[in-house]
Amino acid sequence: MTTQQELAERYGRRPRPHRRRAFWIAVALVAVTSIAGLAGLTISNSMDEVxxxxxxxxxxxxxxxxxxxxxxxxxxxxxxxxxxxxxxxxxxxxxxxxxxxxxxxxxxxxxxxxxxxxxxxxxxxxxxxxx
Structure with a gap:
């Protein structure tokens, strides 16, 4: 009987750590950009408040x-x-x-x-x- 790893090696289904790492880097960049944008909006709105x-x-x-x-x-x-x-x-x-x-x-x-x-x-x- 063939194992899961043998099938993965045969058909090219190996886990690719660089893709996983790129995904999490992209998620982190989106989060940091969103937080910075919201902080900027909050500060600019409060500076004009009367x-x-x-x-x-x-x-x-x-x-x-x-x-x-x-x-x-x-x-x-x-x-x-x-x-x-x-x-x-x-x-x-x-x-x-x-x-x-x-x-x-x-x-x-x-x-x-x-x-x-x-x-x-x-x-x-x-x-x-x-x-």
Missing amino acids: GFDETGFDLIDERTVTVSFQLTPPTGASAACALQALDEDFGVVGWLVVEYPASEAVTRTLTETIPTVAEATTGTVHSCWAT
Whole structure:
């Protein structure tokens, strides 16, 4: 009876270690390239991120709301924020986009006045972005 090794030698089915090694090298290269690409995307996205924290709002009168917040843009970058005043049904009754120049300060405390078309019950920061 013939053994498995005799059949492999006869028909050329010998294991080829260089093919196996080439496969694992290719897998490792793909993994390293993927990790490096994801790390680069993560770093570039976080460098452009603008943070904000609402600290309060005041209803001045039926047509005016002030919003207080802290803004943390990337160092040396200008930023813009969209502020909104909402009524009791969460409908937008006032909207204001404000641009801020670049500053050396890491975090700035700001207060903005939003004119409204109807009586508001709250004022919020909708979003902020780097410009």
